[in-house]
Amino acid sequence: MKAYRQQRNNLTLHSITFVVQHAAMISVCVIQNSFAFLIAWEMIALTSFLVIIFEHEHIATIKAGINYLIQAHFSILFLMIGFIWVASKTGSYDFEAITSYSASIPVSASFMLFMFFFIGFAIKAGFVPFHTWLPYAHPAAPSHVSGIMSGVIIKIGIFGILRMLLLVKTDFTSVGYLILIVSLISGLYGVMLAIIQHNLKKLLAYHSIENIGIIGIGIGIGCIGTGTGNQVLAALGFAGALLHTLNHALFKSLLFYTAGNVYQATHTMDIEKLGGLIKRMPQTAVLFLIAAIAISGIPPFNGFVSEFIIYTGLYNWLSDASLLSLLAAIFSTMGLALIGGLAMMCFTKAFGVVFLGTARCELPSSCKEVPFLQLFPMYILAVFIVLIGLFPVSFISLLSQPVSLFIGTGSLMFNASQLNALNAIQPVSWASWILILLVISIFLVRRFVMSRHKISTGPTWGCGYVASTPKIQYTASSFVRTYSKLFAPFLLIGKHEEEIHGIIPSEGKYHTHPYDEVEKWLIDSPLKLNKSFMGRFLFLNNGKLQFYILYGVLFILAVLSIPLIYQNIYSFIGFLKQL
Amino acid sequence: MLSVLLIVIASIFFTGIIIRTKSLASGRKGPGIMQPVLDVIRLFRKGVVYSETTSFVFQIAPTIYFASVIMAMLVVPFGQSRGVLSFNGDFIFFAYVLALGKFFSIIAAMDTGSSFEGMGASREALYSMFAEPAFFILMGSLALLSGHTSFQEIFAALHIGSQISYALAALATFVLLMIAMIESSRMPIDDPKTHLELTMIHEVMILDNSGFDLGLIFTAGYLKFAIYGALIVNLFIGVIPYQYAIPSFFAIQFVMAVAIGLIESFMARFRMSHNPQFIVALTSVSLLIFFGVLLILQKFM
Incomplete structure (x- = not known):
């Protein structure tokens, strides 16, 4: 891009x-x-x-x-x-x-x-x-x-x-x-x-x-x-x-x-x-x-x-x-x-x-x-x-x-x-x-005290392990792992896992993708229902031009005829009410 | 002002007493009571080593952590005498200023790029999150009971009269003590003397700190203990005159330190996965206090 x-x-x-x-x-x-x-x-x-x-x-x-x-x-x-x-x-x-x-x-x-x-x-x-x-x-x-x-x-x-x-x-x-x-x-x-x-x-x-x-x-x-x-x-x-x-x-x-x-x-x-x-x-x-x-x-x-x-x-x-x-x-x-x-x-x-x-x-x-x-x-x-x-x-x-x-x-x-x-x-x-x-005063004291001592740098203490790579660092997922286990009933975390197996190990994978429980029940489920209901009318949409023209003609006929027979419908309803 | 003085004095001996108790319980002679303070003084005189991975966050974090504990200390009263700062809702400030210190100690641990320290940081964030509601409900119940919303007024108005209020005071002591344990990373939540980084919380977060910074962190830890001790003492000394209140302050702090020493000698740390349950149980205990207060005030009508 x-x-x-x-x-x-x-x-x-x-x-x-x-x-x-x-x-x-x-x-x-x-x-x-x-x-x-x-x-x-x-x-x-x-x-x-x-x-x-x-x-x-x-x-x-x-x-x-x-x-x-x-x-x-x-x-x-x-x-x-x-x-x-x-x-x-x-x-x-x-x-x-x-x-x-x-x-x-x-x-x-x-x-x-x-x-x-x-x-x-x-x-x-x-x-x-x-x-x-x-x-x-x-x-x-x-x-x-x-x-x-x-x-x-x-x-x-x-x-x-x-x-x-x-x-x-x-x-x-x-x-x-x-x-x-x-x-x-x-x-x-x-x-x-x-x-x-x-x-x-x-x-x-x-x-x-x-x-x-x-x-x-x-x-x-x-x-x-x-x-x-x-x-x-x-x-x-x-x-x-x-x-x-x-x-x-x-x-x-x-x-x-x-x-x-x-x-x-x-x-x-x-x-x-x-x-x-x-x-x-x-x-x-x-x-x-x-x-x-x-x-x-x-x-x-x-x-x-x-x-x-x-x-x-x-x-x-x-x-x-x-x-x-x-x-x-x-x-x-x-x-x-x-x-x-x-x-x-x-x-x-x-x-x-x-x-x-x-x-x-x-x-x-x-x-x-x-x-x-x-x-x-x-x-x-x-x-x-x-x-x-x-x-x-x-x-x-x-x-x-x-x-x-x-x-x-x-x-x-x-x-x-x-x-x-x-x-x-x-x-x-x-x-x-x-x-x-x-904070400022303690920091100044600290600077004054430290100026008289040796300041050196070294690698992060790896608890005895010296060949650490950035990959070893704690990730965002690991930081919240305990939390997400505890709150699991409220969360919806999709997991995709490929385990390592075989004598010569294959590549392992682990994906998580968080999703929203409310969205699932409030948006996705009704949409799915709606879609399956509407799917029943798919036969109308058959891709043939003749049918579409027919729908158009039917629609125009309906529009024209309903006012004509409106009086009849009205009196029919009145008749029903009398019953 | 009195409270600050007392807390500082108590904090000098507190950790020493814990260590001494532990060594006596395990049949050793143990270091002198002043040893932790001497350790800090020695640390102040030492040079520092910084990790190459760290940034300025790592350097300012101990300072801010220490300052936040000092600020928390300033709002704690002692019986009739106010803290240096006292206002309506000062306990909210107390909790949140301690959170500032925690925020910085957590990100400082993340700054080193070490997975061990990240682990400690994650645990610290989780446990302190669970401990917070317990404190707020406890203070809410006490505020409801006393009709005031600042530390000093609440404690001054607390009268331990009836039997049910004894029960409440006992429960409140338990909640405060356990919050103190969580905040200062002691047993049964965290074992400061464990030898494996994987099982530590607070200790592992400060693996890379050294010299002056480490000294600040240790001092802040000692002070934190004494601050919570002072809060517990305050539950009981409401209107007692100073000549009795001050000795009882030290007596309670001493008993608390010995108790912690004994707990740490004869108890194992909880499994990490059990800690959250324990801390959430603390929230229910403080809810119990709240319902107790409702009973006293006869709200269930």
Whole structure:
């Protein structure tokens, strides 16, 4: 394949659609009319499809693109049902009508209405079980597009859900519990599958599902807070969710961009073939490391701040009286802690295998650091990741307006100084500062002490074995082997094995290819059923022109004759009714 | 501030006591109690050898690991006196800052390109992942019981009054002790004195560290033990005045060290494949604590 920059025709179309895509995304956020909203939504779907299939000479890319296109239209279908439902009852496509209509109908009906919107937006956001397009579209797209898709487009889904929470008047408590459960499943399932991926971008795509889960946990507890009148919980939940939305946009784009650098330098995304890139691409490696620490929710970077707010919300919720909410709170805490641990495992694997050690396969000789201009945008992202981690208070005060929309009344102004539960954010940032100062000072002491001693290098200690090769290194699969055995019931890992046998051993092979259990049951099985049902009508499609003309004639006859005999049919039905 | 001082003092003796107990139990005289500290001082004076495979990650990792343990130490209170840093939800920071240290020690092990160290790294990542929910549920239960969300307020408000709360305190001690074992890679999860790299976890991750870096890692390990010891002590000394609290702090730390020494002398390490089950069982124990708290607060109505 040629370098992206030399595919001129491709690039022209790509750039145009890229701009249109951004325009559509911005318009989705400002439009207040459901009809125009659907048009902008459709524009996002179509332009995204075009930008995904940039490498259209690969069949996998086209497949991923079409997969995305179909699922995006399922999203539109659900939204359309929701909007038309409201419009048919009120005759208005204005967003205001949704509020007034949903307030006038019984709670169960407005809950249904919200569910249509929720499913529509959840497909875009990538909540499990609507996530199956993500792991295909993200690796297939060029990395800058993957960054935008993961950083912005799936956040448009989150935006949609938040927008509908403001518009639809329904029982927020049950909505909250529903979102909380879906999000916990998304978070755990996303990261559980991320760990076993061999393709770096697919790994990151599954991680987006996990982070959408974390955002959803925030939204869920926020809704429950609104529903039960617990304003502190609502504020913490929505603030955590919104901040994590921004944070995830920052570090996930950075991760995809750095993955793009790796792809550009090595022409592969298979992490089992990479290794030791930190020596060839030190700046990319540091950027990836910053993002990896941030996404694992570890201080002193931004991921910790938003997860901290969500944790604070969950622990705050524990002061609630009812048994159900206590159980929900403790299990959500458990889930969030487990997600954090799994994310750490996933990113130590990704960073360790891709950038550290030595190369597992021979890398192309042109593998070197990308030019500075290409790194510059990534540095900007990294700076924001660090800034939010170190100065969270100023960013949280930016959230005060959107969050006060959700908690309703202005009685509780949302900012760090007035909301007691958020008092902790200031000390957390101090703690991050102290941590950084501590690291620097210990490092300086270390340098001072070491300058007086001998520093030598030698081979890695091989426990007595001296002829080690890069092949002996721990691979990504071996790193997660114990894990994948333990979590086997939830995972679907296809294995292909050829054992070594014979006196003169033949070549042995061992392949694993992870697959998605949800995809198997939700997408593949119904499709298979559908296909076998539709196969019964294959005889119609017999390839003879005469028959096709006959079908056409029959169709025209039917179209012409049905109005003629309509009256008869109508009276016949009336006759049947009389019987 | 008091807690930092006490933890540092305790950490000086703690590992020495464990080693001494083990040697006495096996009929040897054993090294002096200060030997681990002397070892560290000796390491600080030594030169270092780096593997050719490693990058700067390997060089900064011990520093960050050490700093993360220090940060964790700063939020631990002692009875009525706050930690250096004390805020709502400081235990979340405690767990996550320790995770930062773990993150770096894992990637440093991966940096050497050694399969043994990769093995250790993989195990460390897996076990610490399983241990995390147990800690968060335990702290959640204590937060629910006391109505506060910072270490110091939780511990100050804990009153061991009724029989059921004794049971809870015992269970909480067990959970914290086992988390301490997992975090500091001791028996029954990991055997620091094993002679085969294949069966190690923590020890195998630091095979390539030497000199100052190794000294930092050892010191961090000693401190970690004393930190968890201090947390356990805190469960019991809520409102006791200092003249009793400080001696009991050292007494409990001493008992803990002797107990660990005895466990390590008379018990074999679990099979690696049994470790995850054990650690997940820990989560269920902490859930038990949670239900116990619900019972105390009479939520089952």
